[in-house]
């Protein structure tokens with residue numbers, strides 16, 4: 001096989017061990033976590049410094065070569081894997097973590113630092129990270145920023161956008177833009193860090209960030225209980241919020257998802273009886289146990305509750321919720337719809353989705369679970385043919401738009417949902433996004449086809 005001159009030039013920048021062309025070595029970078037999205041890569045390049053990222057981007061720009069940035073490859077919308085001969089730019093070697101600034105409550109982290117490593121680093125310094133979710137061991141800071149990730153603690157601390165003070169990034173042309181501000185107040189011009197959060201690798205490559213930390217919770221209590229419906233779940237959530245208990249998380253899943261996770265993960269039933277809906281609440285802060293008990297004890301809607309305060313007990317309860325994603329994958333390749341509707345519409349939405357799906361593809365199974373307080377449901381469709389998947393996806397996302405919801409609550413648009421962008425973003429809005437893309441990446445080399453469809457496709 002003839003050597004590729006571009007790959008050779010890239011290898012001179014990053015070193016031969018970090019420019020991969022062997023299909024066996026690139027395989028793990030070419031297929032996404034779900035197994036649904038896969039494509040050929042020209043090569044995989046793994047720079048070890050911001051300057052190397054800049055040199056790689058400059059070389060690719062000069063060659064007119066498209067680039068797909070990639071972090072931990074846990075994204076669920078096909079945005080981090082190649083589609084047709086792009087260079088995969090893995091940021092996994094940018095693992096610098098500076099000492100925590102105890103006055104500002106911030107830390108500087110490289111794009112390749114995993115969420116779990118960031119959490120461990122913060123905890124060791126007496127702080128915590130306001131973001132958490134199940135793929136923490138692989139998902140990276142750069143990926144979290146690029147997707148504006150959410151997870152289980154948004155209710156308490158906000159999404160990733162709320163955690164980012166400053167960003168260093170490399171443009172498509174290979175220019176380093178340093179906006180590593182640590183200041184909590186800074187009104188000087190456009191919010192470039194805010195713009196890059198959620199840009200899915202289409203505007204610039206994130207290389208470092210200033211991450212705002214949060215105080216660790218002195219006490220935490222986790223409670224799992226069963227209810228009759230979403231409406232009951234929202235009533236209980238409202239009671240807990242009105243009691244001003246400090247809520248750290250409010251998650252939900254149904255009977256079918258519990259059955260699936262028990263079957264694949266070999267878990268015992270969490271409660272004596274079987275219920276249509278399950279809610280996992282976590283309260284934190286001093287007096288958390290008493291605060292939660294005040295609301296739940298003897299509450300007429302809550303028949304029985306499993307409660308844990310120690311780390312092992314809490315992890316055991318979280319497993320019923322956190323392991324659902326991997327257990328769905330164990331059943332087959334899912335079509336994943338990460339949507340949000342106003343929480344008060346969850347009950348009605350949950351009724352309508354199976355009706356819509358059954359009307360179009362009766363064999364398709366629907367599994368949904370998610371973040372109760374934000375109305376963010378992960379709707380998973382199993383056993384759909386490609387044609388069914390497309391039709392059902394369109395119908396469910398149209399339903400979401402009808403409820404005034406979001407077609408992408410936390411995973412991003414990626415490849416998977418770009419054709420449905422018009423459902424919740426009007427033409428003027430999309431035109432502004434295109435203008436921003438054109439200004440930063442005039443030749444369309446950064447993650448082409450992600451988020452915005454190629455201009456010719458409309």
Ligand SMILES: Cc1cc2nc3c(=O)[nH]c(=O)nc-3n(C[C@H](O)[C@H](O)[C@H](O)COP(=O)(O)OP(=O)(O)OC[C@H]3O[C@@H](n4cnc5c(N)ncnc54)[C@H](O)[C@@H]3O)c2cc1C
Pocket residue numbers: 033068069070071072073074075076079080091111132133134135138139140141142143144145146147148149150151152200201202204205206207325326410411447450
């Ligand atoms: C079991 C499981 C549970 C999950 N739970 C949640 C959840 O609760 N909440 C949630 O929000 N997500 C969740 N996810 C999705 C996923 O983990 C997040 O989207 C995460 O932020 C992706 O990070 P990553 O490093 O793996 O990014 P990747 O998958 O590598 O990339 C994702 C996107 O970011 C871009 N990108 C990556 N790094 C950079 C960079 N340095 N600069 C510019 N662009 C970049 C890519 O091009 C791509 O478009 C879950 C995934 C799994 C597998």
